[in-house]
Amino acid sequence: MSIHISAEKGQIAKVVLQPGDPLRAQFIAEKYLDNAELVSKTRGIFYYTGLYKGKEITVGASGMGFPSIGIYSFELFTEYEVDTIIRIGTCGAYSTDLQLFDILNVDNAASESTYAKYAWEIEDEILPHQGNIYNTINQTAEELSLKTKSINVHSSDIFYRKDPAVPAIATKYNCPAVEMEAFGLFANAKHLGKNAATILTVTDIIPTHEKISADERERALKPMMELALESALKSL
Numbered sequence: 001m002s003i004h005i006s007a008e009k010g011q012i013a014k015v016v017l018q019p020g021d022p023l024r025a026q027f028i029a030e031k032y033l034d035n036a037e038l039v040s041k042t043r044g045i046f047y048y049t050g051l052y053k054g055k056e057i058t059v060g061a062s063g064m065g066f067p068s069i070g071i072y073s074f075e076l077f078t079e080y081e082v083d084t085i086i087r088i089g090t091c092g093a094y095s096t097d098l099q100l101f102d103i104l105n106v107d108n109a110a111s112e113s114t115y116a117k118y119a120w121e122i123e124d125e126i127l128p129h130q131g132n133i134y135n136t137i138n139q140t141a142e143e144l145s146l147k148t149k150s151i152n153v154h155s156s157d158i159f160y161r162k163d164p165a166v167p168a169i170a171t172k173y174n175c176p177a178v179e180m181e182a183f184g185l186f187a188n189a190k191h192l193g194k195n196a197a198t199i200l201t202v203t204d205i206i207p208t209h210e211k212i213s214a215d216e217r218e219r220a221l222k223p224m225m226e227l228a229l230e231s232a233l234k235s236l
Contacts, residue, residue, distance in 0.1 A: 005040045005080070012058050012076065015058070015084045018069070065180050073185050077189070085194070093202050100204075105138060106151065111157075112156075113155065153175050
């Protein structure tokens with residue numbers, strides 16, 4: 001077991017789906033995985049391993065922000081020899097060019113964060129997805145007749161801020177949406193030579209204050225979850 005994940009070696013699959021919320025991880029495991037086993041619940045961060053169409057997959061939470069996903073993804077990659085992590089999450093849109101329920105496959109994540117610089121001496125403000133899983137997601141979406149958009153995303157350390165304007169870095173790198181984890185995941189994967197992708201569902205349109213209701217979230221996130229699971233199959 002690692003410091004923050006209490007699973008034994010061999011209890012974590014080579015491919016991990018990583019939502020931010022532990023309860024979302026539980027939902028995915030219970031709805032989609034056969035013989036799902038809770039293999040870690042340290043700090044209330046649930047990890048389940050089970051079978052999806054006969055292939056072993058793990059789903060477990062990342063928590064919120066770079067420090068949290070930085071810890072969990074690093075330990076998964078190094079202590080449990082995970083090859084691929086697919087982050088599945090939600091995001092807010094800076095632009096009305098995106099709509100509620102849009103599914104995004106993140107091409108690059110741009111950030112003001114010093115996480116990559118001080119963790120791995122990676123100086124870049126913008127980092128791409130890592131490995132082939134991004135292309136697998138696009139291919140799988142096409143096979144499922146599921147419309148996705150490949151975009152750059154702003155990965156922010158900040159949820160609440162004084163200035164309501166779109167941050168300069170989002171404008172600089174043409175990022176129409178914002179979330180809080182992809183840059184940290186991509187940095188870890190780049191440093192370690194692993195595969196990492198991020199699929200997001202738009203749940204908020206920031207300039208118009210539109211948002212998906214709590215009752216709509218299960219329906220809204222289901223296509224993203226199924227896209228991630230089907231993509232994971234192809235990487236095993």
